[in-house]
Amino acid sequence: MRRDLPYALSGLTLGVFLLGNAALAPDAAPVRAVDVALVLVMATALALCRRYPVAALIAVTAAMLALHIRVHPGVSAAFPVLGAVYHAAWRGHRSVTALASLVFLGGFLARDISVAPADRPAQQVTERTALLLGWFVAANVAGLVARQRRAYLEQVEQRAIEAERTREEMALRRAGEERLRIARDLHDTLTHTISVIKVQAGIAVHLARKHGEEPSAVLLAIQEASSAAMRELRATLDVLRAPSEQDRVGLAKVDELAERTRAAGVPVQVAVTGQPHDLPAEVDQAGYRVVQEALTNVARHAGSATARVHVGYAPAQLTVSVTDDGQASAVRPVTPGVGLRGMRERVTGLGGTLQAAARDGGGFAVRATFPLGDPGTSERPREVRPAEEPA
Numbered sequence: 001m002r003r004d005l006p007y008a009l010s011g012l013t014l015g016v017f018l019l020g021n022a023a024l025a026p027d028a029a030p031v032r033a034v035d036v037a038l039v040l041v042m043a044t045a046l047a048l049c050r051r052y053p054v055a056a057l058i059a060v061t062a063a064m065l066a067l068h069i070r071v072h073p074g075v076s077a078a079f080p081v082l083g084a085v086y087h088a089a090w091r092g093h094r095s096v097t098a099l100a101s102l103v104f105l106g107g108f109l110a111r112d113i114s115v116a117p118a119d120r121p122a123q124q125v126t127e128r129t130a131l132l133l134g135w136f137v138a139a140n141v142a143g144l145v146a147r148q149r150r151a152y153l154e155q156v157e158q159r160a161i162e163a164e165r166t167r168e169e170m171a172l173r174r175a176g177e178e179r180l181r182i183a184r185d186l187h188d189t190l191t192h193t194i195s196v197i198k199v200q201a202g203i204a205v206h207l208a209r210k211h212g213e214e215p216s217a218v219l220l221a222i223q224e225a226s227s228a229a230m231r232e233l234r235a236t237l238d239v240l241r242a243p244s245e246q247d248r249v250g251l252a253k254v255d256e257l258a259e260r261t262r263a264a265g266v267p268v269q270v271a272v273t274g275q276p277h278d279l280p281a282e283v284d285q286a287g288y289r290v291v292q293e294a295l296t297n298v299a300r301h302a303g304s305a306t307a308r309v310h311v312g313y314a315p316a317q318l319t320v321s322v323t324d325d326g327q328a329s330a331v332r333p334v335t336p337g338v339g340l341r342g343m344r345e346r347v348t349g350l351g352g353t354l355q356a357a358a359r360d361g362g363g364f365a366v367r368a369t370f371p372l373g374d375p376g377t378s379e380r381p382r383e384v385r386p387a388e389e390p391a
């Protein structure tokens with residue numbers, strides 16, 4: 001109701017002004033009850049102009065045209081119509097405002113011609129018509145300009161809000177991407193290296209005790225420090241963990257990865273089947289990370305075992321698997337750790353499937369399948385690497 005108050009006050013003010021002008025104008029007719037009712041209709045319509053701009057414009061135009069025909073208060077009868085025209089144009093009703101303006105101007109002109117004095121009809125009609133025409137054109141244009149300005153300000157405000165939101169999202173995304181990159185680099189490089197150190201230290205301690213010798217304090221310190229480093233690194237990765245990131249590796253580096261694992265004392269056999277072809281970067285990277293994590297787990301948990309890596313290319317999918325003949329058993333389910341969760345997140349994030357479980361005959365198997373689109377036209381010659389002896 002408070003928002004309607006200015007419109008209601010404007011209607012009452014114009015109504016009083018019209019009645020006063022009609023009473024004082026020398027060529028105006030006497031004001032009767034019907035004329036007062038028309039003024040009240042105009043004031044009521046203006047009070048409702050904010051809610052119903054088109055209906056209010058029609059009511060004001062009809063009431064003021066009827067008042068002008070009956071009383072002939074002069075150009076003051078056009079003031080309420082001008083206000084309603086401006087408001088309706090501001091609300092975007094251009095056709096209605098143009099039609100209302102023409103109707104009122106036509107009726108006003110017809111009334112002026114019919115009652116103009118015989119000695120100067122043309123001059124009076126021309127002056128009033130030109131004056132009202134200018135006012136109505138100005139009211140229509142002002143309403144349209146005000147609407148365009150309001151739309152522009154709203155657009156500027158919306159753009160400012162959107163820009164602020166976009167800046168915040170970009171900042172969060174960049175911070176998240178950096179956090180994910182650090183987490184993945186820590187897990188995929190530092191974890192692998194520390195695992196190798198831990199395994200080698202453990203083997204050295206075991207061999208020393210097997211030969212009846214007490215391991216050196218330095219060797220025990222290395223073993224303990226590597227274990228502590230792994231625990232701290234796991235705690236850090238629990239905070240930085242994320243489902244998918246981008247790394248600069250691919251299946252072309254599987255041989256290098258296998259060689260490093262052999263150097264840590266784990267025999268690795270690598271085989272590639274199918275017709276190798278270009279892979280999407282994210283699939284190529286994810287396949288490499290699956291092999292890397294699986295070999296790391298073999299070195300840490302499988303004991304004295306041999307790992308077998310298989311990369312299978314097909315037109316519609318890529319299959320990567322790592323199996324070992326270690327200590328895992330189907331009777332004792334493996335609790336998924338950070339590495340297995342990371343592998344599953346990578347694979348499923350690309351629409352693939354991951355199977356990681358103990359084998360019935362002993363050992364553990366990891367198998368990831370990635371769906372592919374049409375492979376690229378450029379293909380490398382088929383390459384099959386037979387099983388290799390540990391370096």
